Amino acid sequence: MSEHVLGIIGGTGIGEGFAQRAGAERVEVDTPFGKPSGAILRARVEGVDCLFLSRHGEGHLLNPSTVPYRANIYALKSLGATQVIATGATGSLREEVSPGDLVVCDQVIDKTHQRVSTFFDEGMVAHVELSEPFCGRLRGVLLAAGKTVDGRVHDGGTYVCMEGPQFSTRAESLLHRSWGADLIGMTVMPEAKLAREAEMCYALVALPTDYDCWRPHDAGTDRGALLREIMSNMRRASGAATALIERVIRDIGAAGAVQCDCHDALELALWSNKDLVKPEAMEKLGVLVSRYLGNGD
Ligand SMILES: [Zn+2]
Structure with missing residues (x-):
């Protein structure tokens, strides 16, 4: 196993073809x-x-509410992932964020309410820092690689994560804009929170596929034409995101071992008394916490 294990969580249309070309098992x-x-x-x-x-x-x-986020992050962690790049389709809340661009987000407003958003919901308590929900180091790697690919890559953006699966009402869309948000999507949370709890670097490449409903469609555009436009934007952004990720993998391979604060996110976050944590909780969360609460240390 190399010193780097990179998890790549693909949204719609990303990853499969790439993995197959690489002869994946x-x-x-x-x-x-x-x-x-x-x-x-x-x-x-x-x-x-x-x-x-x-x-x-x-x-x-x-659907976004039923994605097994905890199992996904835990599975990547148990296979040795130390960093994760995620992609996800979004709607744009800003005129200047055009459909087909890429956005390396830096902030999130979490409006989800039907998802378990922590590994530490029973038997043990942890409070991780989340003021910066994405790894700044990994964002930097993505942005540097972004300079080499065709298409526009935005540095930063606030992503509103809604429960869905329905899209926003116009009043909600206008409200999100008034909050200063740039993108609306349905999947980055609790994924980013869980990655932090699992002490993995995590960054998101968001793919705006269309403008959210705050912006009226051009008069005379029928629904079929709109859907074709969204699919075309999706393909363009997916192509750019795939090229970006390929470049990032090369850069990560060339960079050698990395140290990052994300890898010690639980160091000051575990509030439970080790002596009182039950064995079943330790067994369930061992992959995440054994270096702090394991026996004999
Ligand atoms: Zn990191």
């Missing part, structure tokens, strides 16, 4: 939080062990 993983969205594709690319996971599963059957 399918790895079936089970976790204390159930099965992940699907088999993980493992391939060695440019000296980096890559783990590809399709967030919505084979055939895109899992």
Whole structure:
């Protein structure tokens, strides 16, 4: 195994073709939080062990509320991932963020309410820092690589994560703009929170596929034409995101071992008394906490 294990969580249309080209093996993983969205594709690319996971599963059957976020992050962690790059389709809340661009987000407003957003919901308590929900170091790697790919890559953006699966009302869309948000999507949370709890660097490449409903459609555009436009933007952004990720893998392979604060995120966050944590909680969360609460240290 290389010193780098990179997890890549693909939103719609990202990852599969890439993994197949790299001759990936399918790895079936089970976790204390159930099965992940699907088999993980493992391939060695440019000296980096890559783990590809399709967030919505084979055939895109899992909606944003039912994606097994905890199982996905736990599975990547248990296979050795130390950093994760995620992609996800979004709607744009800003005129200047055009459909087809890429956005390396830096902030999130979490409006989800039907998802378990922590590994530490029973038997142990942890409060991780989240003022910067994405890894600044990994964002920097993405932005540097972004200078080499065709298309526009925005540095920073606030992502509103809504429950869905319906899209926003116009009043909500205008409200999100008034909050200063730039993108609306349905999947970055709790993924980013769980990655922090799992002490992995995590960064998101958002793919705006259309403008959210704050912006009226051009008069006379029918629904068929709109859908074709969205799909075309999706393909353009997916192509750019794939090129970006390929470049990042090369850069990560060339960079050598990395140290990052993300890898010690639990150091000051575990508030439970080690002597009172029950064995079943330790067994369930061992992959995440054994270096802090394991026996004999
Ligand atoms: Zn990091």
